[in-house]
Amino acid sequence: MMSRAAEITAIVVSFDSAAVLPACLAALAAEGVPAIVVDNASGDGSAEIAERAGATVLRNARNEGYGRGNNRGVRAATTPFVLIVNPDLEIAPGAVAALLAAAEAYPDAAALAPRIIEPSGRVFLQPRSLLSPPHLNLPGRMVLPEGDACLPFLSGACLLLRREVFLGLGGFDPAIFLFYEDDDLCRRLRDADHALVHVDAASARHGRGRSTAPSPQRRFTARWHLAWSEYHVRRAYGLPLPGLGPIATNLLKAAGYGLIAKRDKMMAHAGSAAGALAARRGQSALARQGLDTAPEQGGEAS
Structure with a gap:
């Protein structure tokens, strides 16, 4: 597959993610997407695994958290698009091309996300959020979009971002160590009149919660x-x-x-x-x- 190195860089933040990182990076490599792995002082060899897979590795001296780790990776990238990817997520064949095509089709969209499929086969979709407008936080069963759709919230598990827009808004809130970073980013993007688009033709498999061994x-x-x-x-x-x-x-x-x-x-x-x-x-x-x-x-x- 033709390299997309001039268009897009994947950012993967790892913390003791050795069990899932090889499959994540292999899926990105199969799509021709170079990866920057920001390692949050893992003790399980995650950084070495990423290096052997051909990723650029940024080693943090201590665990900086999800948002701060991604901020460092995005600043190190030089491509117009960055793809935020959790280490327990595998991008499906053709998904990157579909996301980039959607970004070209929707120039007002600053963030785009694929269909995220959990191990059970369920599609993870969370258009409701603490930070969404009240009229969009209605109770009841959520209906999957038929085709592309603008949503008030996109999951940070896999998120295509226009790098300059992301950095112009200050990236993920550096005061947050973990959780609600994507809610906050989506709210700030919406407040700045950028669209958030769920791309139906793109998909990814997400282990959800398997990035780090539990204890x-x-x-x-x-x-x-x-x-x-x-x-x-x-x-x-x-x-x-x-x-x-x-x-x-x-x-x-x-x-x-x-x-x-x-x-x-x-x-x-x-x-x-x-x-x-x-x-x-x-x-x-x-x-x-x-x-x-x-x-x-x-x-x-x-």
Whole structure:
């Protein structure tokens, strides 16, 4: 296949993603798409796997998080388009060509996404979002678009972006370590009068949640950031903050699961409560990760 190196660069942020990274990079290579892998200080050889696969590797000295990692990768790219790709996602044959064709057909679209297919075969589509207009957040079953469609939200698992637009808006919010980065980006793109397009002719298979091997501590951390980031974006857009009820519920559930030795669930609910409490106290997500005094990294590739 003809190389698309002059048009598009894939950005893959890895953190202990050795189990899924080879298939992700192989699918991109089959489409002629060069990849920049931003490795968030993995301990499982992810960076070395990416190098052997022919990717350009940017090594972070510590885990910078999803959005900050992608920001570094996009800044290092030089192509007009970048393709944000989760390491547990495999782009389908012909999908990149379909996305680029749609970008040419819809010049007002700054972000375009393929149909994302989960292991069960279900198409993941989430046009509703905390940051979508209320009239678009209607309850009920979501109907898959028949053909291309403008949506208020696109998943950051696989996202084609016009690089200059992305950088002009400041990239992903660097205050967020994990979660709601794509919601926030889509909201800012819409507010700047850019369209978000779901491209029916493009597809990708997504492992969803398999980018990093699970553990109770990682569940705690993920749920901590999920709760914290919700508070952060609510404050950013003037939305009402959650009450104390969910915190109390999560604490009770954590205690209950602890009593019956369900450690994974205990840690998940404890993380949700801790993240919400930290957000209410004004603690930053970056401070929790030891990144509060560290600017987003640039640096050399290997």
